[in-house]
Amino acid sequence: MNNAWILYNEHEYKKNQFFIETFIETMAERGVELSLFLNGNCKNMGINEIKKNEKPLFVINRTRDYRLSRFFETNGIMVFNNSIVSEIANDKWNSYLFAMDLKIPVLETNLLNQVQKEKITYPQIVKKRIGHGGNDVFFIETLEQLNSWAENRDESQYIIQKAVQTGKDVRAYVLGKRVVVSFLRENNNDFRANYSLGGTAKTTTLSKDQKNIIKKIMTGLNLGLVGVDFVFDSGVPFFNELEDVVGTRMIYEKTNINIIKEYANLIMSKVGESR
Numbered sequence: 001m002n003n004a005w006i007l008y009n010e011h012e013y014k015k016n017q018f019f020i021e022t023f024i025e026t027m028a029e030r031g032v033e034l035s036l037f038l039n040g041n042c043k044n045m046g047i048n049e050i051k052k053n054e055k056p057l058f059v060i061n062r063t064r065d066y067r068l069s070r071f072f073e074t075n076g077i078m079v080f081n082n083s084i085v086s087e088i089a090n091d092k093w094n095s096y097l098f099a100m101d102l103k104i105p106v107l108e109t110n111l112l113n114q115v116q117k118e119k120i121t122y123p124q125i126v127k128k129r130i131g132h133g134g135n136d137v138f139f140i141e142t143l144e145q146l147n148s149w150a151e152n153r154d155e156s157q158y159i160i161q162k163a164v165q166t167g168k169d170v171r172a173y174v175l176g177k178r179v180v181v182s183f184l185r186e187n188n189n190d191f192r193a194n195y196s197l198g199g200t201a202k203t204t205t206l207s208k209d210q211k212n213i214i215k216k217i218m219t220g221l222n223l224g225l226v227g228v229d230f231v232f233d234s235g236v237p238f239f240n241e242l243e244d245v246v247g248t249r250m251i252y253e254k255t256n257i258n259i260i261k262e263y264a265n266l267i268m269s270k271v272g273e274s275r
Contacts, residue, residue: 003033006060007068010038016062019248019260023060026264032057039063058271062245064090064132078274080224080267081244089226089244092129092159102216104239105209107231108162113155117146123163130157132243139163164233167199169240172206172228173251173259176266177218181257182206183250201250210237217242225263 006023008016013036020036027034035056058078061069066086069079081089088094099106112126122143128136140146140160172182187199206214214228217239227243251259 001031001033002057003035003054004057004059005035005037006062007037007039008062009064012062013038018252022260023264026260030264030268032268034060039065039068058267060267061086064130064245066090078271080263080270081226082222082224085221085223085226085242086244088221089242090130090132092127092131092241094129095242096159098220098242099239102220104213104216105237107164107233107238107240110160111156112150112158112160115160117143120160121162122146125161125163127159127161128157129159132245133247139166162233164231164238168232170204170206170210170230170237171243171250172210172214172230173225173246173248174214174218174223174228175225175259175262176223176270179206179211179214180259180262181251181255182210183254201254203254207237213237213239224266225259 004027006020008020013020024034024036055075055077058080059069059072060080061072064086066083069081069083069086072079073083088098093109093111096106096109123139123141124146126138126140126146126149131137138149140149140163146160167187169185170182171185173180182204183201184204185199185201210230213230217223217228225246227241227246229240229243230237231240232238248259251257
C-alpha cells in the first residue's frame, strides 16, 4: 500500500476530525495509507523520512503554511493545495494583487499602513492579512474608531477595504477545473456571513460574471480544492477571498455531495498523471 500524509495545525485537529477520518478511510479504499501529522513535527519528520527515502506519494497540507508545501515540492512530492495557491490564498493582500493582475473585479483595497485614513470614506472593513474563518475582521465606522483600534497593532499586517453589503456573500467550492456547488450565505446578526459564525446557507446558481471570475482563477492557478468567495456592491459581484483550507461542513449538511470522495479522486488522478 502507498503512503501519503495529511498535515494539520494542532489547535485545529479536533474540530476537523470528521474531515480527517473520512479522508483516511476514503484513501484506504484507493490503496493509500493516509497518515496524520500535526504541525510542529511536520518539517523535521519530513526531513527524516525523505533522508530515509521514504517519501509519501503526496501530501495534503491543511496548515496554511506555504513554506511547508514548498519544502515538500522541492523534494519532488506533490502537495494539495500547492505552495503557490497556499501563498496567495492565505494572505489577503496577495489575493488582492493576484486578482488585480488577472483583471478580476475587486473592491478598493489598501494596506492599512499605506492608506491615507483621513481621505477614505467610512465605513470600512479591516482584515488581518492571514486571518481566516471570519476571525480578525473588523467593521470600522469612523476615522476616530480606526485610530483607536489601530493603537498597538502592526498596521502592515492588515488590509482595509470598502464596506459594501454586509452579512451576505456567495461561496463557490472549486475542485480542479470545475465548480462543485455554490452557497448563498447570510447572517442577520453579524456583518460577517460565515456559516461557522451562525450564518445561514442555501445552494445557489452562479451568475455569468461569477463564473467568468472563477474561470480566470482556474486559468491562473493549478487548484486542488478551494473556496472562492464573492461579496456584492449594489448587486454587482466582486471577488472577495480565496480559501485554501476550505471547510466542508456546509456541503455535508446542506447537500448529498461527498466532496472528500471527489477530492480524493482528483488527487489520485493528478498523482497518476505525474508518475
